[in-house]
Amino acid sequence: MNAPLPYPALHASHGGIWITSPDGETRSIGRGEAIARAAETPMILLNAPLIGQRLGYPELSGLDLLELFAFIHPARFAVPTPKGLARAIGLAPPENDAEAAGFLRRAAEALLSRPADPHWAEREGAWSSAQSLFRMRWAWAGALIERLHKPVRDERWLFAKLPEWEEKAPRAAPRTISLPVEDVTARLDHLTGHGAEARPGQRSYAEAVTAAFEPRERRDEPNMILAEAGTGIGKTLGYLAPASLWAERAEGPVWISTYTKALQRQLSRESERLFPDARIRRTKVVLRKGRENYLCLLNLEDALQGGFQGRAAILAQLVARWAGFSADGDMVGGDLPGWLGTLFRRNGQTALTDRRGECVYAGCPHYRKCFIERAARASADADIVVANHALVMVNAARGREAQNKPSRIVFDEGHHLFDAADSMFSTALSGQEAIELRRWVTGPESGSKGRRRGLAARLSDVASYDQEGGTAIGAAVQAAQLLPSDGWLQRLNESAPFGPVEALLAAVRGTVYARGGAEDAGYGLETEMAEPDGALVSAAQNAAEALDALLRPLVKLGKRLEAVMEDSPDWMDAQARARIEGAIASLGWRTDTLAGWLSLLSRVGGPANPDFVDWLAVDRVEGREYDIGLHRHWLDPTRPVAEVVLKPAHGVVITSATLKGGGDWENAEARSGAHHLMRPATRFESPSPFDYAKQAEVLIVTDVKKGDIAQLAGAYGRLIMAAEGGTLGLFTAIRRLRAVHARIADRLAREGLPLYAQHVDPIDTGTLVDIFRDDPRASLLGTDALRDGVDVPGDSLRLVLMEGVPWPKPTVLHAARRLAGGGSAYDDRLIRARMAQAFGRLIRRADDRGMFVMLSAAMPSRLLTAFPPGTPILRVTLDEAVTRVKERLSSVMISGQDSGLPALTETQ
Template identity: 25%
Template sequence: MGRKLKKYVVVDLETTGNQASRDDRIIQFAATIVEGKQIVETFSTFINPLKPVPPFIQELTSITPDDLKDAPLFEDVAETILALLDNTIFVAHNVNFDWTFLQKEMRRVGLSIPKMKLIDTVELARILYPSVDSYKLQDLADEFGFIHENPHQADSDALVTAELFIKCVEKLEGLPVAVIRKMTTIAQPLKTHLPELFFEIEMKKDRLAETLPDKWLIHRGLVIRRKQIRKPIYQTKGKLDFPESTAEKLALFKRAGAPLYARSGQFDMMNIVFQAMKEKSHALIEAGTGIGKSLGYFLPAIYFAKQKELPVIISTYTNLLQTQLYEKDVPLLSKLTGFDIQATLLKGRDHYLNLFKFEQLLYESDPQYDVVVTKLKLLIWLTETETGDIDEVNLSSGGELFWNRMKHTGWYLSEKKDPWIDFDFYKFSLEQARHADLVIVNHALLLSDHFSGRNLLPDYSFAVIDEAHHFAESARKQKSFYLSYRKVKYFMNQLGTLEKYSLLSRLEMVFPGEESLYDLDIAQVKLNEAADELFSLLHARILANQSSKKELVLIENKTNVHFDSELLYAGQNVLVLFREIEEHIGILLQKGKQEEGELKEAETVFIEEVYSFLLDWKRMRKDFEDLLQEKEQMMTVSLLADKNGALASLRIVGTLMEVERALQEDFFSQKKSVILTSATLSIHHDFSYIKKALGLEKSALIEAQIPSPFDYEENARILIPQDMPQIKGTPVADYAKALADYLSDVAVCTKGRMLVLFTATDMLRETLRFMKEKEELLEYMILAQGVSTGSPARLTKQFQLFEKAILLGTTSFWEGIDIPGEKLSCLAIVRLPFKPLDDPYTKAQIALRKERGENAFQTYSLPEAVLRFKQGFGRLIRRETDRGIILVFDNRMDTTKFGKSFLNSIPNVPTKRGEKAMILKELSDFFDTESS
């Protein structure tokens, strides 16, 4: 007789609100029964709540009062629901909500649910799919291709949750038993049924006695994915001669069989990049939107790397862009050339997992929820990752804190003490970089490696800098500093006292009775007091500041403004104690090195953890030194706080004003050929501003502007409303109301599909408030940065999911987002993107230029705004077939001399001005043409 299969009831509720403790009611109940990984039964019913359903719930669920008026009351179906739950395990997506709400409703009608085992599919998915961006049900359905006909209706949600649960169980059953065994032990503190589920699968797999597939290996009880160092092959199947002619390039494209378009601009860019490398020249190339910029430099770079048998560095602005280049462009490059391309993606070492630290942390029985879930996630991730790069993992904020204990920081003790050295991810990534044709990095790593002299990157003389308009800014960040009250307090708490579990108490366990420990304990008490005194003085200064904005320039260039003797004394006291603590920790670490042979494994890992802490501590001490020592000519130091001026929000930001000399002398002069490219490098077809910012004014350069292939004259229009109030002098609320009225009318015309770019958060929030009150926009999804939850990437994805959507964004939406096709048909620019004059860094830059007798507006404010405007403009037309309207509400574009700089720096687009009636007619005519 076979074993009886367990029965799972997958439940979803729709309710009048999310507060079970209040008077909210269930309006729909659905259950899907799962046995043996099969869906065997479904049940769903609407429920009359005997109260109005709020409009936002109706909008979210598409459940109307008509659906509910003849539906049964909860007490009419309560017994049926209890029968469905009988002898089952209760599963839901965010189980606490559904379970708590159902219990409350049962109690209300005089019934009770017997105690049940619970499984949360959010928790399960977080553990088993560590790299997924979002664990919302709709996003998981998209990720796994589940059909989700009616999101936010209980029957559809319950069915998708059941499919998700089955997929998770199948993944669990496909994992090696060694992984499940570890998970069973670690999961014990979880309050749900998961530890029991893991144990059942472990027992089942034990009975099957499976062999470990070749893709995995097991070391010291941990299962990891196999990886292999690949060395460059210079004898390749493809010809090594660079395809200079158009015919040769077309032949490559044809052979690749990829959906590539022959673009003469892209081919020109390829030739210029190859020429610059061959002639050992630096180059500035502005490549208009649609050129295919990345392939424009990748193709010549790989031919050059193969011909010369040396690496070419490819650097871009962010980790995300790095990954996109590696995953999208490198495989395409292999297809095109026929080469066996060795490309590697390299990041700073603290992006990589230290396996020895992680193994030892698994033995710690920390019951904190985020710690338990992070350990489980990483066990799964280790069976999948070949890089060990934590950017692949979606960590919670608690998980990120826990990550600090297992991130890689190199080795303090001998590498031989690390039993994982042969499998080390960081070492592997460095080895890959040493053997690569192309090494893909980000600007921060490239510049920190260069300025610090660490030499993590292979020796190189040729580099491509993509997103080059950010290169000077990235260099400035490397030469600047950032301190905050929270940061200092976080490290002080990590150090702790000689009480249980702190760094100090664990040092006491390894080095009992050491004199330095007691000196360290006294020093950290003193430092806590000294840091509080310093930040209290700073806090008093910022509260005394008359400005409504909570910021204060402490030092502007060399002029000491607010850093008086009292602050200097308090700061020096903090710095002395920082150095003292650093010295004591160094003594203890040295003792650890001397006793290296006698240390247990857990003690060895702990010494490495203390070393990691010391490295972070040294960086913070260096920031305090930079704050207190006599400043370089071009440094500004600002004190900032949140609007309420809370002590905990205090930040001290030191910014180097100019990096031209550092870049010229320490970087460009040491390289044979650096290609700098971006879609936004010129102003009015001139590179002077960017050349000065990069320190390339006096360098011999190849300069090229390659225009976009898109037909802007046919496919785009710029419309400038002339009946809006003047933004300057009009109260924010009044202007936002007028803007919301205008945008609402435009949105109806364009059926949403609109991105609105702001330069100020308060204006965005006010405009959103008024738009939410508009009846004509009730059926529109309005998403707003800083208000709607999610990163810019997540908000962009949500915007594309809805038929009628409006997206309001600030800083990060002016560049980097890609919404091709009809999903984005209207771009509204509220104000020309000049940096605010009260921003401390902007204020200091203007003062510096005035001091030199320059026109600060012409040499700084205007060029920066034009480059930003060009980035924003580039959001609209992303493909050859895209069409759209750009609305510029700032009439300075049209009424001032400098306004021409904006129009002259973008492609030729027909521009019209007028009052609202004319603007709306132009919009209607444009989109009517599109549909006809």
């Protein structure tokens, strides 16, 4: 029997600090003692970065239970709180913070006892991994090795264990069919289940979107449906009914595109209704994401063989444990816990993914086991492919899967299509982008470690076979030496730029500081690309010559690779062919980027292009510069969406609960790209079935002074306490969020009300939402990402607080679009859309009750149409708001029923 752990346990919250000794004694201690004890004695902790932040000791380290959980149960998730961990490992949770430290010791013993369980499902690979971690001096390794036994037979190593995908013949084009409406409704009845409550809105919705699956009449004129379905309609099953039926009968895939990971998870759950058998479901429903989301096995191998050092090497071992049990290798939103990477601070997990476009495809020894390639091939044979807006656009614009382009697409969360397109089709010539291109061409800088290789190393066989190709590679490597390199920002600060591109960035920086104003704001500065001075024009011309000198050999190299493919020399087997095909695709991406940069530079001192908005920017965080560059966005980014995504499709559904964005159908068509199509889109609208007059209430607080942080913090604190937690607080500025959090977190903790915050707590956003959802007394503060990506039905979210009207930030891009879109009317549409999305977080089910509070007396009545018709709206003082929240929401916690308060409604 193993001896009890000789380590104390430490727990810290905003309400206090507690330590439990190895003999079980728990006591409250001060911050200074906690730091001193943690510095001299290994402590059992839960989420060391978070505890360290609360102690004001960011370098805190110890025996983190989350790391141990990730080793014992890879590819499983636990909410990273004492209660969440207790539930994940089957222990009784602590009743309060004072009991949490003692619980941490019990949790450690429970986790360490798992290897003795003959039914431990994640035993494979544990012994060899623990040996490696012991050599790395991982805090838990010694205790683990005492409890693990060397396997009788050698364990299969990760790269031998992973299954290989197989090549298949291209899938035939979908058959041309029509779907009888009665068959669609029958499929919907099957999905909703026998005896389900009749939902006329859902049935009408399913019938309406079926038109998108009819054969199209003319090329470039898809059957397009714009469908606004209010919250509670059940639009997911509504479009899955015709989509699944069409995929089954036409033998073709339907792509369902989302904007948030929350909806992707929801779709995965709903797909269980379609295919209850898990094995069949894995082949019929495939989740696709961009390459940068998946673990790169070649990067992992490099990390395990010495490419990572210190804490990063420990992370690599834990990720390797996870990879052996992962369903799909998705490191962002998949079955890798989102909190794992944050435990390692600066030694993050991004280096284990392919974020640099360096994939060598079939040249990789793990190509046949690659998670990315497996997902791509699985999607080619799937019925339903769940992706995101960005991936759909990338594949359409420059994807390698031309034969598998979808003919039927459903864009759920369609109100985000404009923003996704704005990001996808933009151009940025910045220091960070330029240095990344240099590394892609030249390989690692001198002295750097890792597997990174330049063009010459990746295409050495081509260079030796084709002289012209080798010459082009050499010319590209030489030309890339003029791009920014490590230390470029410091050289700019010292007025000593190296090379024409760094000189351009220095000129941009000077222009922005001269014209941008508001230096004391501490955040990014920008200015229009108008009336450039002579120094900027001259620098742009020199930079353009340098970039052109790089573009020309890359274009030539692409042509030589195509010629080699045609020659098909003896050494070109299937793997070499696939690798060269990948290199051609990657070169196409880079040459497109360079061509975009040259077009942008031609604008400096030249005529403006009315289709684009161009500006100069210095990106900063709290006064610290991290990038400088020139930027170009489409004035209307739905134009390229219409050309490369919508027109080639046969049928498209664009749907959302707030598709019109609080405006009219013209707004929905403008922000979806429908107005660029010859054939007009069909419109469908179904209001939410919820009784907002009884389920919700909007309060506009009139006596919180704008800009007074003390008043703002006081209002947040009082309202959260009145609601007894369950509050989502939304901010338009990170500085105000941090200031409010600092003032109220301790006070709320003393009342037993945990408070978490984006940009404060060292936890990823997805995990913050999981923590919030898990505890009805917790509250969460955040910015735009939480306004759009939170799905928390039930009592855990019963109050939404907004610090003020979400006015658009006055950027160069916004000013141009505002001018083109109708001035203040354009602003009003954006604001109504944002408020509608924020309000939409509140009522997610028929039994939800909640309140929406706006802390701004300057809320114009014309914007109140953002809220669903019938929603009670009151203008009240803060005292009145606190009273109404307390009386109305206290009943929600007790019985889930409305308090019956009279609802005085402002006319909408």
